[in-house]
Amino acid sequence: MTSDPPQTGGAAAGAQALAPPRTTRVWPGALAMALVPVLALVAGQFLPAYPLRILDMILLYAILGLGLNIIVGYAGLLDLGYVAFYAIGAYSWALLASGQFDIHLPFALVLLIGASLAGVAGILLGIPVLRLRGDYLAIVTLGFGEIIRVLMNNLDGVTNGPQGIARIDEAHLFGWTLSTPQDFLYLLVAMLVVVFLFVWRIQESALGTALSAVREDQDAARGCGIDTTRVKLVAFALSAFVGGGCGVVFAAMQRFVSPESFTFWESLIIVLVIVIGGLGNPFGALLGATLLILIPELLRAYADYRLLLYGMALVIIILARPRGIISRPFGPSWLMRRLGGGKC
C-alpha cells in the first residue's frame, strides 16, 4: 500500500505537494503498546505460581480472542464453534507427543502441524457454510463444534474417549524446557506480540479492507470486485490457524486433554472476550480476556454463587456497552496516530 503512484508529470507532482506533510511519529505509539508485554514479563518475575497461571490464561484467551476477531470482528461472520479449532490443536499435541501412539515430535513442529490442521479444518468448514449468513452461520458453526467434541468423546481408539489423554510430553522449544507457568508466560507473551502485530497488520491491509467491506455489505463488496468467497475462506483459515496454535500451547501447558475442555461454553467465552472488549478491536481482545478470566477468579470466594454473579456481570456489561468497552475505531492505528501527533 506504500508503493508510489506512477509519475505522470505535473499533475502527480502537484498532488504530492498538496498532501499534508507526514507528522506521524511511530515510537510513542509503539512504546505505549510495548508496555503490555513488558508489564506481563515484569509481573512474571514477581508473581507466585497461582496468579501466574491466571496471567497465562488471560494471555491465552487474549490470543484466542485476537484469532476469533478475524472472523467475527473483521469479516462479521459469527463463529460459535471456535473451540473446535482449539481442540484440534490441543489433540494434535496430545496425540503427537505422548505415549498414546508413542509418537514424540518436537514442540515447534507440532505447533506448526496443529495450527495448520486447524487452518485446513477452517477451510473445510468454511466451504460449505459460506452461503449462509448471520444466525444460520452461527448455528452451523455451533453444530460443527459439538460434532468435533462428540467425535473426541467417542473415538475411544484414537482420543481415549471421555478419559482424555494424560501424561503428555513436556514441551521443549529449541533446547528450552517449558514446564513452569513462568516458562509459558514467556512463550505466550511472544505469541501475543506476534499474533497482535499480525492481526493488526491484516486489519490495515487490503485483505482487512476487503473483510470490512464484506462485513458491511456483502453484495456491494462483490459489486466492487472483491472475491467474497476467497476473502472469507482466508479469514476462516487464519482464524482457525491461530485457534489451533493456542490449542497446542494449552495442551502443552495442562499436559492433559479431555473433551470436557472443549465444550460450547468455551466457544462462548471466546466470543464474549471480543464482544465485551470491543468487536474488531485488538485492544478489546486484551481487555475482554482480562475481564472474563479475572471476574470468575475474583468471585471464587462466593463458591456456588460464582457463575450466577458472572452471568449477571455479563448482562450488565453488555447492557452498558453493547458495542464493547473499547469500540472499533479506537484500535492500535488510532493510538499510533494519537500519540504520534498525526490527525485522528
Added chain:
Amino acid sequence: MGALILQQAINALTVGSIYALIALGYTMVYGVLRLINFAHSELFTAGAFIGLGLAGALGIAGHPTGGLLVGLITFVLVGLAGVSVEIVAYRPLRGTSRLAPMLSALGMAVVIQNAVMLIGGRRPMIYPSFLPSGVIDLYGAIVSYKQITIFVVAVVLMVGLELFVNRTNLGVRIRAVAENAETASLVGINPNMAISLIFFIGPGLGAVAGILYSSFYGVATFTMGFVIGMKAFTAAILGGIGSIPGAVLGGFLLGAIETFGTAWMPVLTGGVIGTEYRDIFAFSVLVLILLFRPAGLLGEHVSEETRVYKSDF
C-alpha cells in the same frame, strides 16, 4: 419387525412432541425479533424444577389431576420469567447490534441455570410422574399411558396456539408485528405488547415440555436444557424458523430421524456408528438442512435480501 418399527414410531412421537413444544418458543421469538432466544432452554429446565417444587409444596405429586394444576401454574410463572428476560436482556438492546442481545440472553441463561442449581441442587433430582401409569399393547408394541398423555397434551397445546394466533385479536396483532413491527405500530398495535406476549407463551410452552420430559424420564438435572434446547432449535430450523406449523412438523420429524437413526445406524454400519452418536444426528441434520434448504421445510421462500440483514453485526 413390524412391532419394532411401530414401537420406534411411538417413541419418536413422544420425543417429537416435546421437541415440538420447545421449538415453538424458539420459532415465535425468531419470527418476531429475528433473534435466537438463548435463554429458552434454561426456562425449559426452570419449568421442570418449578413443577417439581410446586408438586412438593402442594402435596400433589403423582396425581394426573394435580399435574394439570401444576402445569397451569408453571406455565404462568415461567411465562412471567420469560417476559422479564425480554425486558431485561432484549428490550434495552433493541436496535443496537444483532450480537449484543444474543449474548445478553446468554448471560441470562447462565443466571437462570445457576439459580436453578442453587435452589434445586447440583445432583439429578428424582422426578415424580404427573402422568398416568400403565401400558397398553398395540400390535406387539408397548405404549405407555405416559406417552399417550404427552402426545395428547402437546397436540392440545399446539392446536390451542394455532387457534390463538390465527383466530383471536391478540393473535392478529402478534402476526402483524412479526410481519413488520413498524407498519404494525402505524396502525395502532403496540409492538412491545406483542413481543411480551410471545415471551410469555413461548417459555410457558417450554415449561410444560420440561414437566412432561422430566416426568417421562423420571429425572431432572439443572444442565439438561442445553442439549434439548439445541435439538428443539434444530427442529425449528428444520421446519422453517418463524413458522408455527413448521416447528411442529420439525419437532416430530427430528424425533423420527433421531429415534430411527439411533436404532438403525449401528445395524447399517455394522456397529461402526453406535448409539453414542445420537446427538450427532440432530446436528448433522441441522447442517444439511441449512446448506440445502436454509428456509426450512415450511419456511417462507423469501429472497436473501429480505431474510437476512445486509450487515449482521
